[in-house]
Amino acid sequence: MTTQSLIEVEGLVKAYGPYTVVNNISFEVSPAEIFVILGPNGAGKTTTIEILEGLRKLDSGKVRVLGNDPGERNISQRVGVMPQSGDLYAGIRAEEAVKLFASFYDDPEDPNELMARTGIDRVRKTTYRRLSGGERRRLSLALALVGRPDLLFLDEPTAEMDIEGRRTTWDIVAGLKRRGATIVLTTHLISEAEKLADRVAILSRGELVALGSPAELAARREARIAFETASQIDPEGLTAALGISVTATAPRTYRIESDDPTPHLISRLATWLAARGVLFRSLDVGARSLEEVYLDLTGDRPESEEE
Numbered sequence: 001m002t003t004q005s006l007i008e009v010e011g012l013v014k015a016y017g018p019y020t021v022v023n024n025i026s027f028e029v030s031p032a033e034i035f036v037i038l039g040p041n042g043a044g045k046t047t048t049i050e051i052l053e054g055l056r057k058l059d060s061g062k063v064r065v066l067g068n069d070p071g072e073r074n075i076s077q078r079v080g081v082m083p084q085s086g087d088l089y090a091g092i093r094a095e096e097a098v099k100l101f102a103s104f105y106d107d108p109e110d111p112n113e114l115m116a117r118t119g120i121d122r123v124r125k126t127t128y129r130r131l132s133g134g135e136r137r138r139l140s141l142a143l144a145l146v147g148r149p150d151l152l153f154l155d156e157p158t159a160e161m162d163i164e165g166r167r168t169t170w171d172i173v174a175g176l177k178r179r180g181a182t183i184v185l186t187t188h189l190i191s192e193a194e195k196l197a198d199r200v201a202i203l204s205r206g207e208l209v210a211l212g213s214p215a216e217l218a219a220r221r222e223a224r225i226a227f228e229t230a231s232q233i234d235p236e237g238l239t240a241a242l243g244i245s246v247t248a249t250a251p252r253t254y255r256i257e258s259d260d261p262t263p264h265l266i267s268r269l270a271t272w273l274a275a276r277g278v279l280f281r282s283l284d285v286g287a288r289s290l291e292e293v294y295l296d297l298t299g300d301r302p303e304s305e306e307e
């Protein structure tokens with residue numbers, strides 16, 4: 001771990017009875033970084049972030065947050081937390097909640113400006129019990145931001161939000177990074193990770209299966225050649241000719257995974273098709289997407305932004 005890390009995690013393990021939900025994971029988070037923990041439900045994302053927040057105790061390993069044990073009172077003024085779930089007193093109004101939380105800090109955000117920025121000013125007089133799920137998430141975000149945190153934890157921040165709410169949240173997170181804040185965010189939305197992350201940690205069944213920027217994660221995997229033909233071909237015959245696996249993904253649509261999709265390989269593919277009188281309908285050569293990498297590593301099909 002480097003001396004510049006705001007968060008240090010080494011060999012973190014957490015189990016509930018016989019079930020190990022976080023299994024020997026290690027990573028660090030640097031200043032002014034947006035660090036996204038990505039994974040399917042049950043991967044260990046919330047348990048990990050709650051340990052970083054000081055809400056749960058680890059079983060073994062080491063965790064340091066801002067140079068201290070998580071949850072220490074001397075760092076509480078510097079940390080903001082937006083939990084995945086949590087309720088307020090049902091009768092409190094949104095405006096009252098923001099002003100109450102502002103009173104906990106030495107130099108809070110202006111409550112009125114913050115409510116406008118997070119989009120809850122229009123429901124400021126509404127009691128918590130009458131807020132929609134998306135409005136409650138916006139309020140939770142405002143409460144996490146009110147103390148002007150240097151380090152912000154966001155657990156599934158856009159769950160239950162509509163597209164407008166997601167875009168507003170993304171803009172706020174990007175603005176926090178510009179002013180130097182560090183954000184640790186969990187999500188299972190690929191679009192959210194691609195939009196925000198400086199680095200992504202992918203968890204699957206409690207294990208850290210990949211770590212790096214979205215571009216680095218995609219580059220580590222084999223490149224993809226996808227093509228469509230005007231008529232059916234024999235994938236096994238093409239596999240034998242190229243010495244590389246060719247897979248049919250749909251009628252007259254095929255995919256080749258290659259460590260090095262060189263022009264020579266493309267030429268051999270075109271020559272093989274031409275010898276059989278088969279025309280290309282389309283050809284796409286490029287790195288794998290983060291979604292494809294995620295699917296390979298976790299076996300989980302991620303939600304789309306619209307869901």
